[in-house]
Amino acid sequence: MGKELNAIPDIIISRLPVYYQHLKNLQSSSKEYVSSEELADLTGFSSSLIRKDLSYFGTFGRKSYGYDIYCLFQQINIIMGFNYKKKLIIIGAGHLGQALAYNKGYNERGYQLISIFDKNPKLIDLVINDIEIQSVSNLERFLENNKVDVAALTVPGAAAQKITDRLVAAGIKAIWDFTEVPLKVPEDIFLEEQLINEGLCKLSLKMNQKRLNQDGTTEDLSCGQK
Amino acid sequence: MGKELNAIPDIIISRLPVYYQHLKNLQSSSKEYVSSEELADLTGFSSSLIRKDLSYFGTFGRKSYGYDIYCLFQQINIIMGFNYKKKLIIIGAGHLGQALAYNKGYNERGYQLISIFDKNPKLIDLVINDIEIQSVSNLERFLENNKVDVAALTVPGAAAQKITDRLVAAGIKAIWDFTEVPLKVPEDIFLEEQLINEGLCKLSLKMNQKRLNQDGTTEDLSCGQK
DNA sequence: TAGATTGTTAATCGATTAACAATC
DNA sequence: TAGATTGTTAATCGATTAACAATC
Incomplete structure (x- = not known):
């Protein structure tokens, strides 16, 4: 397809649905502002990374307050094109x-x-x-x-x-x-x-890793052929 | 949870289900071996990255042949713990x-x-x-x-x-x-x-990006507040 | 004012790629 | 043998973090 000039990095794209989801859920809270630190708690991303991600698209925050939840949600909607039918x-x-x-x-x-x-x-x-x-x-x-x-x-x-x-x-x-x-x-x-x-794949792998760590065994993998 | 000593990097974990899926599909082909270059065509990852990913778990390939499809599939199954009920x-x-x-x-x-x-x-x-x-x-x-x-x-x-x-x-x-x-x-x-x-989120965003690129417009985003 | 929190820079860290010796 | 392709190293590239001036 050939990358567009201003293509959003894939790694940022992959986090946008997560921001979207949490901001949507925050709509129904009584809070007006959310800080990058609070978003970090919710998402598991670092606050620094969140601020950097958001700054890629514009200046949405308010110093000492954080981000206006409703407003940031609207902006994310626009970035993701949800306002287009x-x-x-x-x-x-x-x-x-x-x-x-x-x-x-x-x-x-x-x-x-x-x-x-x-x-x-x-x-x-x-x-x-x-x-x-x-x-x-x-x-x-x-x-x-x-x-x-x-x-x-x-x-x-x-x-x-x-x-x-x-x-x-x-x-x-x-x-x-x-x-x-x-x-x-x-x-x-x-x-x-x-x-x-x-998700089932990742859960299986994680449970398997935990098992291996507990057993202390290290599986020796190889195809048995030269 | 605290990372385990030998924790597989998340970025590799995220590619394992993709390798799994393609190797599974390759089972029903008549081919016996698949090269990292062919896997690159299928997955979109570079052949170099694929060789590096696989080498994280062991030595599975055969020089000048590639990877034994059945054998590699079995190994991926073991890595992901699919052999455990x-x-x-x-x-x-x-x-x-x-x-x-x-x-x-x-x-x-x-x-x-x-x-x-x-x-x-x-x-x-x-x-x-x-x-x-x-x-x-x-x-x-x-x-x-x-x-x-x-x-x-x-x-x-x-x-x-x-x-x-x-x-x-x-x-x-x-x-x-x-x-x-x-x-x-x-x-x-x-x-x-x-x-x-x-997936719907990403498709919406990509279609939106394409539209913006075609229009030549740059959306100026900001919350309108100081 | 003092405290909070952004936006941004520079430093660090980690992931990907390019290249190639080894070897089938 | 010549060609193919791995496994691995070193170089590059990009992403994340730490830190802090700016400022509400």
């Missing part, structure tokens, strides 16, 4: 696809879910959270008539690449991928892998 | 909780889902993917009689801290959290936040 469709109305249809996170981030597609005739015409599931054979026609920004992919792995190719051919520019297979897309398509089992 | 419960049988009940990723990672809890009487006794939903009032009794390693938390945000406190009191050491509220847990508890909407 985006249309979303879900491809694959299995259990995960259906659960995503009930996800409450869209509106606050500027997304609107407008349709769900599946190929299973038993699911077609079923209404999930006020959205009717339609046949994936309608996909191209639907995309011609509706400006869709993001497609969530919750189809079985075996179908993922074919559907992706169709989405790309129909002009979709961003894919939110829940399948666990590697997808090939042109360079100008935004592809976000949502590794649903990532 | 872990028991999992789900708290909250809403749409997301139910979708997690159908998740196919447990077994290959050494997890076994053994129960689902909810407080809604309409859901109790319902069978989801062969697992019976039981009343959350049974939680403590159940945990006394069953060694549970990880609890997945898919309850509404408002109930999250209370349930967490009960889980911790009952001896749970690892929580896979899907709620979007900050949870307080003792230092010795592993807590993994699974930010389900993270």
Whole structure:
């Protein structure tokens, strides 16, 4: 894709959803200001890092007070583009696809879910959270008539690449991928892998590390071949 | 928690699930070996970084051949502790909780889902993917009689801290959290936040950045206050 | 005023890359 | 042998932290 001139460093991008979440939760507190030190407690990032991250985008703080919670939240919303409306469709109305249809996170981030597609005739015409599931054979026609920004992919792995190719051919520019297979897309398509089992992986690894530390053993790994 | 002596750097941990996923997918190819260069193509990490990451754990490669796919996959499984059996419960049988009940990723990672809890009487006794939903009032009794390693938390945000406190009191050491509220847990508890909407956040930000770059505008952010 | 806390600089720390000897 | 590719070193690059002047 070629980095843009003013591209936000990935490492900062990865912390923005965390700031967003905590500031959103702080809205419902009675506090007006939050300090970088308090945000450090909440997020686990150092206060110094938080101040530096925020200063990348502008000057939001007030010396000796901290950051106006409401105001900073609004700014983060603008930085993340949540004030722009985006249309979303879900491809694959299995259990995960259906659960995503009930996800409450869209509106606050500027997304609107407008349709769900599946190929299973038993699911077609079923209404999930006020959205009717339609046949994936309608996909191209639907995309011609509706400006869709993001497609969530919750189809079985075996179908993922074919559907992706169709989405790309129909002009979709961003894919939110829940399948666990590697997808090939042109360079100008935004592809976000949502590794649903990532947390389970990390927990397993951490529990394993703890076990190894307690046992005092050091696993000697090698492939046994020269 | 205090870092362990031989703690694997977080940045390497974060790439392990990606290696795992691609090596798993490579199992079903006809290839026997994969080079760091090929893995670089698949993952987007540089080949140099991949060789360095893997060398952190041992010597797995074979000069001029690359890495034995099956063997390396097995090693990654061992590193992540997937060869150890872990028991999992789900708290909250809403749409997301139910979708997690159908998740196919447990077994290959050494997890076994053994129960689902909810407080809604309409859901109790319902069978989801062969697992019976039981009343959350049974939680403590159940945990006394069953060694549970990880609890997945898919309850509404408002109930999250209370349930967490009960889980911790009952001896749970690892929580896979899907709620979007900050949870307080003792230092010795592993807590993994699974930010389900993270991908949507990043896509929104990237689309917004692209728009800004095309417009040539630079948003001037500031809180309007001195 | 005294205390608090930002925004920013310079110093430090750690992660990534480039390069290449070793060797299959 | 010539070509391929690892494992590892040293160099580079970038991210984080510590510190503090500015100031509310």
